[in-house]
Amino acid sequence: REERITLAHGAGGKATRTLVEAVFVDAFRNPVLEQLEDGAAVSVGGARLAFTTDSFVVSPLFFPGGDIGDLAVNGTVNDLAMCGARPLHLSVGVILEEGFPVADLQRIAASMARAAAAAGVEIVTGDTKVVRRGQADGCFLTTAGIGVRERDVTLGAATVRPGDAVLVSGPIGDHGVTVMLARGELDIEADVVSDTAPMHGLAAALLDAAGDGARVLRDATRGGVATILNEIAGAAGVGVVVDEAAVPVREEVLGASELLGIDPLYVACEGRLVAVVDAARAAAALAALRAHPLGAGAALIGHVADDPPGLVLLRTAFGGTRIVDLLVGDPLPRIC
Amino acid sequence: REERITLAHGAGGKATRTLVEAVFVDAFRNPVLEQLEDGAAVSVGGARLAFTTDSFVVSPLFFPGGDIGDLAVNGTVNDLAMCGARPLHLSVGVILEEGFPVADLQRIAASMARAAAAAGVEIVTGDTKVVRRGQADGCFLTTAGIGVRERDVTLGAATVRPGDAVLVSGPIGDHGVTVMLARGELDIEADVVSDTAPMHGLAAALLDAAGDGARVLRDATRGGVATILNEIAGAAGVGVVVDEAAVPVREEVLGASELLGIDPLYVACEGRLVAVVDAARAAAALAALRAHPLGAGAALIGHVADDPPGLVLLRTAFGGTRIVDLLVGDPLPRIC
Ligand SMILES: Nc1ncnc2c1ncn2[C@@H]1O[C@H](COP(=O)(O)OP(=O)(O)OP(=O)(O)O)[C@@H](O)[C@H]1O
Ligand SMILES: Nc1ncnc2c1ncn2[C@@H]1O[C@H](COP(=O)(O)OP(=O)(O)OP(=O)(O)O)[C@@H](O)[C@H]1O
Ligand SMILES: [Mg+2]
Ligand SMILES: [Mg+2]
Ligand SMILES: [Mg+2]
Ligand SMILES: [Mg+2]
Ligand SMILES: [Mg+2]
Ligand SMILES: [Mg+2]
Known part of the structure; x- marks a missing residue:
């Protein structure tokens, strides 16, 4: 058990989650927070x-x-x-x-x-x-x-079920890479800007289209898309299977991430959401995202499965499969 | 015009107010914030x-x-x-x-x-x-x-009018003096503890007793009672006349304040409120405060007058009168 706060406790990944549960949820305990x-x-x-x-x-x-x-x-x-x-x-x-x-x-x-x-x-x-x-x-x-909350829909990671579709609203990792490069500590240049944007309109369009097929929305901030999918897999006790080739990432972000030594799946966005919807509504939901200025680059990146419960699997471009864990450590401190 | 933030901008007095109005209220401008x-x-x-x-x-x-x-x-x-x-x-x-x-x-x-x-x-x-x-x-x-807000009462500094009574719920300055002494930088000892407490019950008792005679409540935090009274005088365009001898201050707080070189009227409390009520309800309001465990030391400390508009006057123990201004500088940094 760690005795002192480390940067990882602020990265939004595994250590943050453990700290929040062990210290704050344990002390404040109530059904809403939980x-x-x-x-x-x-x-x-x-x-x-x-x-x-x-x-x-x-x-x-x-x-x-x-x-x-x-x-x-x-x-x-x-x-x-x-x-x-x-x-x-x-x-x-x-x-x-x-x-x-x-x-x-x-x-x-x-x-x-x-x-x-x-x-x-x-x-x-x-x-x-x-x-x-x-x-x-x-x-x-x-x-x-x-x-x-004006809508008559129950959203939450725990409502996700096998067969559901996983969408992302656009290319991932722009914000995190932009902030890292803006520090000027690294000798990397890339033509990338933060994706920070208010997503209430985008979310409303998606919820209108998905109706009661909407399961959960998450903005992919600290820990990136990978961390969020892990949270969803854990909360619902399902597997999430992601198709690497389907995940939108800008060329510049991919290149900078490689130089930074981080997988873009873990890089924070500030204007991208992940949505899980009933597969029957996936096409409509995707179309609604794409019709919105903030969702032009939206994609269906995977689906929810029975197995392996609590885990996220990535089907790589080369046909292999690997487990994508929660973010560990803090590769990109003070990103937000 | 200052170009850099100073500790005074955080003290809750004159500089804070000026900064908040010039930067935040000016940028965010809306009737609620104003x-x-x-x-x-x-x-x-x-x-x-x-x-x-x-x-x-x-x-x-x-x-x-x-x-x-x-x-x-x-x-x-x-x-x-x-x-x-x-x-x-x-x-x-x-x-x-x-x-x-x-x-x-x-x-x-x-x-x-x-x-x-x-x-x-x-x-x-x-x-x-x-x-x-x-x-x-x-x-x-x-x-x-x-x-x-379940009560049908309009509270606010602007509702204060001449003739109203000014109450304080107990001895002032305990919190600020306690924190300063706890730093151990000063060679002063005093038997005093912070007054930090939740005052919703006390406020409810007061509002019940004052009915529609309640004008405004303020917790006397940064800048202390003096600063709050100035805010009220300014917002309502009235004078506030305070009787120094009526202001409850513990012996230990008075002594420590003297050594710290600060008037207890400017020292932060974290469990004391100032209330302005219609004079006709003052006795009932004071009794309600005193009947509550957090208000045992409540006192009527002054009244509201037509003149001088926007200013707070202190009738000193020696019969003199002096103007009590907003807190200037930051004599007690990081008190809350
Ligand atoms: N100090 C805390 N006390 C209570 N709950 C906390 C605390 N820190 C985080 N949480 C809770 O933990 C969950 C995850 O918080 P987190 O900050 O990672 O989410 P987020 O705001 O969506 O992400 P980000 O902060 O990266 O934008 C939330 O439900 C949040 O309320
Ligand atoms: N950064 C800010 N942006 C917008 N409004 C602000 C800001 N800082 C202060 N204010 C506003 O200024 C007023 C005074 O704030 P202040 O913090 O002094 O009040 P308080 O919380 O009652 O006192 P304390 O902070 O000492 O407990 C409030 O109405 C508050 O909303
Ligand atoms: Mg957060
Ligand atoms: Mg979020
Ligand atoms: Mg957030
Ligand atoms: Mg405040
Ligand atoms: Mg206050
Ligand atoms: Mg306050």
């Missing part, structure tokens, strides 16, 4: 709500295609959208390091405002704390959000 | 909600009477309670520094769980991020919370 979905499904005064939060510690703060501000807004909008909710109200807690440039803060706030307007949400409350130089790294944000 | 109350009053699917957030960067993490965990839960419970809401669901974003002891995290989570149970709320969703050694200081928490 679902471990993207957000909490709660009811208040007769209203069916979704409630979620994420902290953002991305480095650098500004990167091609986005910055910590729109990332924080889109991230919370997306976790609400993955609950099948319409995102409405956001909060933001800001932790600043003494000496941080006010101009950068203004740029971040403006980016948050633009992202909120684009997603149709309002930032209605916040908090601002400052710590001494060296006690934080520039600017950390924590957004929380409330959405309303 | 109220600048303890939380946002929103309506979702017919339900009247309150929504709030606070980040916590207190140092040290453990101090007499509490720790960052119960502080974070109580802080968010209290901001909801100050909106007249019944607190229901909390989220928590955790930012950890690599190397942080897992045992300390468990202690913090257990403390959060106890505080949540005591306040009757559930922590239903969360997030966990890790940054490298030296990029944060141990553990930062950001809680957000949802409550339901």
Whole structure:
């Protein structure tokens, strides 16, 4: 048993999951939290709500295609959208390091405002704390959000069953690779920008098309598509079989991932979702994704099977099959 | 115009207010946020909600009477309670520094769980991020919370009017002084513990007694009672006149404050509220506070006047009168 926090505890993979279960779920224990979905499904005064939060510690703060501000807004909008909710109200807690440039803060706030307007949400409350130089790294944000669950559909990893189809809404790994390259520590150049985007509209289109055939939606953030599929396989006690050749990955991302020594299946996206739907609805769902600007590159990447329960299998391009585990370690720290 | 963030921007006083208005309110601009109350009053699917957030960067993490965990839960419970809401669901974003002891995290989570149970709320969703050694200081928490506004009363600083009575629920400054002394940087000892506590029950008792005579509730956190009264005077365009001799302060807090060189009126509490009520309801409201375990030391400390608009006047023990401004600078950094 580890006695100290390591970077892996923040990577969104195996170590994060173990820590969250052993420390937080064990202490807070309640049926809503125990679902471990993207957000909490709660009811208040007769209203069916979704409630979620994420902290953002991305480095650098500004990167091609986005910055910590729109990332924080889109991230919370997306976790609400993955609950099948319409995102409405956001909060933001800001932790600043003494000496941080006010101009950068203004740029971040403006980016948050633009992202909120684009997603149709309002930032209605916040908090601002400052710590001494060296006690934080520039600017950390924590957004929380409330959405309303207006649809009569039960989403959740546990509802997935053998025969279901697995879709992804577009090419994977753009965000993670972009942020790694933006750090400039590696001598790699690639023409790639973050995919950060609000996916509530995309999710709504998919849910309209899939109807009660929709099982679960997940935004493929930390740990990437591979980690999410493992979570689904584990929660539903099913096998997930993925066809490697069907997984959309940009040439540039593939190349950069090789140089970074990481499989794109584990690289975070911030504007891509994985959806599991009843096979009978797969074609309609895929068409709905592709008809949306954010889903033009959507693909059917695999299916759910009885066996092996709890595992993800990859059919490789060469005809072989290998097990794809949860993300181990932290190859891409502070990606969000 | 300052170009870099200073500790004062996080102290909850004049600089915080200026930064929040110039950067965040200006960028996010919407009628709910612009109220600048303890939380946002929103309506979702017919339900009247309150929504709030606070980040916590207190140092040290453990101090007499509490720790960052119960502080974070109580802080968010209290901001909801100050909106007249019944607190229901909390989220928590955790930012950890690599190397942080897992045992300390468990202690913090257990403390959060106890505080949540005591306040009757559930922590239903969360997030966990890790940054490298030296990029944060141990553990930062950001809680957000949802409550339901079941009462038919409009609370807000802008509703305050001349003639109203100003109450405080107990002795002030315990929390701030406790945390400063717990750092051990000062060679002062004092027999004082943090007042951190969930005030939803206390607030409900007060609101029951004050009925539609209740104007505004505020928990006296960063910037202390003086800063809150300034916010109220500013928002309502009234004068607030405080009788120094009536303000409850423990002997130990008074002594330590003198050594720290700070007026207890500016020292943060985490379990004390300021209430403004119609003078006709003041006696009933005060009695209700005093009848509650958290309000045994409640007192009527002043009243609202026409003049001077926007200012707080202190009638000193020696019969003089002086203006009490917003908190300037940051005499007590990382108090919450
Ligand atoms: N500190 C915590 N306390 C309580 N629950 C937590 C905590 N950290 C994570 N969780 C829960 O664990 C689950 C997984 O969280 P995670 O942050 O990995 O999901 P996510 O937000 O969808 O991904 P990402 O953070 O990469 O965007 C969620 O149900 C979340 O509520
Ligand atoms: N970064 C921010 N973005 C948007 N609004 C903010 C931000 N920081 C503070 N605010 C708003 O400013 C007002 C005052 O915030 P403040 O944090 O001082 O209140 P509080 O939570 O009651 O006090 P404390 O944080 O000391 O407990 C609130 O209405 C809050 O929503
Ligand atoms: Mg998610
Ligand atoms: Mg997320
Ligand atoms: Mg606050
Ligand atoms: Mg408050
Ligand atoms: Mg507060
Ligand atoms: Mg998260």
